[in-house]
Structure formats: C-alpha cells, structure tokens
Amino acid sequence: MTRNDDEHGGEGADAERTFAALPPARGRAFALTWWGRAWLTALESTALDPGQLKAGRRLARAGAVGAVSVRPGRITAVVQDRDGTGHRADVLLQQLTDEQWDRFADMAAERAGHVAALLDREMPTHLVEDAELAGVVLLPGLGDLEAECDCGAWDHCGHTAALCYQTARLLEQDPFVLLLMRGRGERALLEALESRTGTPGPDAGPAGADGAHGSNDMRGAHGAHDGHGVDADEAFASGAVLPALPDLPALPAGPGAPPSLDTETPPPAGTDPGALEFLAARTAAEAHRLLSDALREGQRGRLEHLVHPAATVAEDAVRLAAGEPAPEVADRLAEGSGRGREGLSLAVRAWQQGGAEALEVFDEEWTPDRDTLARARAALDTAWEEDERPPLKSRANRWTVVGAPVQLRLGRDGRWWPYRRERGRWTPAGAPAQDPATALATAEGATGP
Template sequence: MSDAHDETYPFRGGGGMDGNDGSEHVTTHGGESAAPDGERTFAALPPARGRGFAETWWGRAWLQALEDTALDTAQLKAGRRLARAGAVGAVSVRPGRITAVVQDKDGTAHRSDVLLQRLSPQEWDHFLGMTVERAGHIAALLDRDMPPHLVEDAAAAGVDLLPGIGDLEPECDCEAWDHCGHTAALCYQMARLLDQDPFVLLLMRGRGERELLDELQVRSVARQDAEGTVPAEPRAAAPEGVDAAEAYAEGVILPPLPEAPPLPSEPGPPPSLDTETEPAGEVDVAGLAFLAARAAAEAHRLLAEALSPGHAHQPVEAELTLSEDAARLAAAAPDAATAARLAEASGRDEDGLAGAVRAWGYGGRAALAVLEKEWTPRGDVLARARAALDAAWDEDERPVLRAARNHWTVAGADAQLRHGTDGRWWPYRKERGRWVPAGPAAHDPATALAMVTGAE
C-alpha cells in the first residue's frame, strides 16, 4: 500500500487521466498511454450496454475473484451500473495497483484504487523459466492470449497469475471499508481491458510487456545456446501439437467419440432479458423475448427431426418466406403488440393474420398456400378432380358445386372445397364474409366437405 499516490486524477476532455506529479506520458495506439516507469493508462471505455464485461475465461476469473470477495452484493450491482453507464474514467495500471476516477450519478468524482500483490523476484524467475520451456506459452502471450495450460503450468511452478478470493484489495476516497460501487465499477472495467490484453494483468503482477518479452528473449537464446541449437526469435516459435491433417490420417490413435447426448424432453429456456440496464433505443423487449423462445423451440424441433430414423434421406425443405414465417410465429400466440407487428410486416390485416394462423395450424405451409394462392388445374388434373367429386356421393346426394379455378363452392351454403396442388381437398367455410380454413386436408372430397357441413 506504500505505492499509493496522494494526488487526485481529474477527468480530461477525451476521458483520459493524468497525474499532477509532472511525469511525462507518451500516447500509444488504441487510446492508451505509457509512462516511463512502466505505468500504462487506458482511455475511458464507452458504455457497455448490451454486452458482458468479460468474454475471455481469464477476464471472468478476474470478476469471480471480485464477486467472491465482496461482502455487499448491492455494491457489486451499483458498480455494474456505473461501469455500464461509462462512469469509469481513464484507467491507470502499474505494478500492484490500478487507479481510476469514477463518477456517481450526481457527478461526484471519486479516486478509486484496487491493489493486487506483486510477484516476488523468485516467483518471476519460476514463471519465466517455465515459459521458455514451452514455445507455445510464448506464442500465446504474443497473440494476447492466456490459455488455461499456461496458468496451470505457472501454478505448478508456484506462481498464481490470476487473483483469488481476497486478492483484490479496494481503496476509495468514499471511505468504504469493503468494495464500494466505485472500486467494483473499476474492476468491471478492468475485466474489459484484460479481455483485450492479458499483459495488463502481468503488469499488475510487476512486469511490463517490453521488460517481460526482453527477459524471455534473453532466456530463450541462452537456453538454445546451451542446447547447441540455432537461436530463434520468440515470435517465430512454432506452436506445439500435431498438424490436423496428420492427426486425422493417424485416426487409429484417436480415442473413440463419445455417444451423442439424448434429445432433451423440451426446448431449453432462452437467455433472460431481465437486466438492470434499460434497453437501448426502441428495442421491443417483449418481442425479442418471444423470438428467443420461438428460436429455442424451433431448434429443438429441428434437432428432433435430425435424430429421427431416415432423416438423411428426406429432401431439404426450402426456407420459409417472410409471409410463411410470420404465420408460423403468430401461431405461437404472441402478445398483441408483437402480433400486430407480424401482421404489418407480412402485409396482412388482423383478420388476415388470424386466417393464416388457422391455416398454419391445420397444415403448415401447404395449408397456407391453399388459403392465399389460387391456381388453375390443368385439364387432366381437373378431370381427375371432377371424377373424385362424382364418386364421393350417390347421384341423389351429390351437392351442387360451382367451380372457380381450384375452388368448389357449395351452392346455397357457406361451405367450400379447395383443391391443393398435391391432390388433397381442404374444407373452408365463410365467416364474416371471408373464407377461412375449417379443418385439415383429406384425400376424399366428401370427407373434407363433411368437416364443414357437420360443423354448421
């Protein structure tokens, strides 16, 4: 704690932070500045609305150390809100400490610090020795990556790179005795920086990037000289492992694949949209939640079909059109506002969407096509259709049907048969002046018509 500074870091116009000790800061790429003593300063990041604070596993491990340590979950939530709102100024990172000015909602600025124990010279010696033994570790660091095996090997050498419970020690001028909303906000912002560059964590542990790479280079050359090999730059080190084509060719050495997991009994729950952050712009939260639930249900249906016997020999269906997909979604009974948007997007009114939903329920896209598309049967198709109609009833019971393209309407009744392109018959009835589907298709026209006349 002896390395704490007494000065306060005010916000600058560009969201940066500057000390008042007269030290010179050199601007580098990506809104970052570097000081001669190894300190790195990162410009304030934009608000984090709509995204998580940690995408990498080591960034999440950083936040886990914070969340496992903090005694007041309300302060963690306050910190998340501040970080999401962009209230954290430029972040200064130096060995053992990160610092930023964090603004409350009322604009009050607080100098906040989070301390992390530096590695001892002996721990650094162990870490550097372990790293040069595996070229893959150097290559990963140069790619701004921190693979689990690097951290595991370091731990085996007695070096804990990532913080654990109680390792992130807070200091804030708001005088909170534990992590306050300001230090929590700084930690959440730090997770975003760690996602971009794990060298930031190594700087907190005591070594800057340039110093670390120089030491690795010296040790790598010394090790190669001792082994009588040709020195090579760390950046040119080949990654460990076997070429994928070679591994595939030697398939006999690979373990057998595990059995596929069983099909879940129902779709999994979609991601929760119940967050502390207000939706940006004109996001329709209810509509988005409905679409997420339908996507989960559709994924479950497709997986069930894919696992069914003979699926590989089934023809691939064409993608749904906008009109068909709107009917499919509306059939899942969305709220009124979402249903209205589906109707408008598909060029239908309220009654038109209701008819499309009814058709979809009776027979999917085939039933919807019969509802919304008329077609003129060829002569041979028409002849077969008439023969089917004649054979369906005795002559004295046969209803009088008036034909118009593929529609056969019962004279004097609000009943109709529609002939599909696949030869099936669809029953229709007239409701409020509009023809609507009355049941599923049948191969026999008399059976289809009975669905209508029996319901009247």
C-alpha cells in the first residue's frame, strides 16, 4: 500500500469529489450504519487525547467543518475554531494497490449483489468480509487514520477529529466516499466491473445531488454460479427470472379517502378516532404528493430527493398542524408540542413559508461565525443606496429596523427571512430572499392573518 496521493485513482473529476459543508448535527448521531461506526471506531481507538476527540465532536456538531475534499489517500477541509480562526485539516488513509483493486473488482463482479448494494449506497457486511478474504481491507483499523493539521498538533487534534466526524456523515450517505479514499473513484470502479461482466454499466456521468445514477443495469451482471445457487439479494439483483414491471398507473385526481372510523363499536380506551382519521388523511395526501412528483420527474427517476428528511417530533407537530386538523386535534398538538395554541399558530405560519428550514429560523437564534457575518454585512451594505439604507440594530442572526416593527433573520443557508412584529410577537412575514432589501420590503408590506 502507499500514501502517495497521485499514484493511483485515475485522472479527471472522478479522482476527487468535494462535498459542501453540512449543517450542524446538534442532537444527532454522526453514524448509524455499521460502516459509519467502524470509521469512528478507527478514529477513537487511535487518538491519544480524549479531550481532542471531545473538541472535535463539538466543532463538528456546531457546523465548523467547511467543504470536504475527498481524493485518493486523503480528505481535507478547513475547520474553524470557536473564535473563527480557520485551520486546514487533513486525514490520510492508505490506498490499495492496483493488484488489490483488481482482486476486489474480480470478487465484486462474481457477486452481483455486491454491486447492487453499492449502487444503493449500502455496504453490507458480507461485501467487506468477501473483500478481506480476497486480501483487500476496505474499512480503516487501529492507526490507519493519520492526521495532519496546520495548528501544529502531532496527533489527532480537534480539527482533524472534527473532519473525521463529519466524514462519517458523508460515509453514511455514500460508501463510494470510502472507496475513493482507498484509491478508486466511482466511475473507475464501475468501468472495471463492466469490463469483467460485459454488462452495460450505469450512466458514466458523475452522481447527482442525491448520489444516484441514471440506471441500475449493472445489478444484473451475474446469475447462478457453480451449481450451488446464489444469495437471495443476488437473485433479485440479477433480474434474470423476474417478469417485466407493468406500466405505471395513472395519477389519481386526488388522495384517497381513508375509511371512516365512526362505527358502532366503541374505540379502545385511550384511542382518539378523530386523530387517527386525520393522520390517515395526511398520509394519503403525502403519498399523493410523492407519486405526483415522481411521475413528473420521469419514470426512471429516483425518489430519494422527493422525500423530506425525517422530521423531529417538534417539526412533525407543526407539519400536522399545518394540515388544518379538527380543533380537538389541534389542541392536542399545541399541548404536546409545548408551544400553546398561539405559538403553534405562528410556527405553522413559518412552516408554510418554507418547511423545516423556515421553522428552524423561527425557533433558533444563532451567532454567525466571522466569515458568515462579514458576508451578511456586505449584503446589507450593498442592498440599498447609502442615503436609503434603513438603520438596523443587530443581535445574533437578527437585524431589526430601528423604530419599525420589521426584522430580517439570516438563515444558515444565507437567505434572509422577513419578520414583522404583531401583537407583541415576531411573526413570519413571507418567503425568504437572497437579497435583504427584497426580504425587508416583504416584511414592510405584510399584514396580519
């Protein structure tokens, strides 16, 4: 094996991928999959100072890790300290040799289920085990993650630890990130598999925003072998004995009506039929939305980017309340969310302007880092002519017009959200805008419900 960044991995865009900075991970685990936890185990069993690991977790959770560059043998990012000072952090991982990659490709080509799993952004244990039997170690072990940082630390510091924790989140979404660190980009690996199977592979273009390819034909590479049968996942992946799928049904005009629970049989104790009927209706409406979006995207499109990320309990209460439930259900949501009726009503107004992102802006007051604050001030300075700029008083991510009931809130994505003070409470006043002047004009023109 070698740590030379340029010796393996091919050329062109496939040899390096850059991932935009991820949002803060407060209250969430960095890794839930077994391979993501194995990556963190390699870090936590290697670092000599637990205090640096704790500092790294804190920085990663706070969103202090910038864009992550992944290339053969190395991952790199700028990590900001709490005072805003940026440090370049690198973590090195041994690349596989060309011979090892050939053995891995031979092994994977013989088992179509392995290819199918990778294309589904999964890394099953039997893939890793079969690779090890072929003499190819994919996941890092004790001492495999070497750290380099311009802060001068000789071991893992808070900056390189934060980079590792953030990389675990990337691995959760796409195990091809690990394979690129080991020396082969996704395109190069799939072309190597195609050359062994003779089966047309997926679209050779780079993965889309959700990591998906335009085709999964590579999954049908092989069927049974050696007369001993195949695993169920391989049989399913091969498609050799599966009939063609029927044409997609036409989109119904609207969501179906759930069955009525108003029967002569009394409900069990603690069961609210009205609430259940409301939840069923909302589920049907969401299913209709997903189907409509999927058909509009095209029959070959993937659905992952159409589905909202899993909501927290607090977010889900607001989402459900936005569906105009019956008064008794709305009362339960207001009580269960801890917001009260008025607070829930305002949260619903935020949700209707922009979903979970708008709700985060409504709930959270946060302090921008130095670079974000500089960009925000530059946007404010250039939004108006000098003699037209309103006087603004700032606190954290909020800018309030002096002497007026209007406010701008900066979201973590750089957009400006308009707010207006109504009945003593700051109230969402419209959709966000990249230009603060546009957002402020929206707030000034807004009226109450």
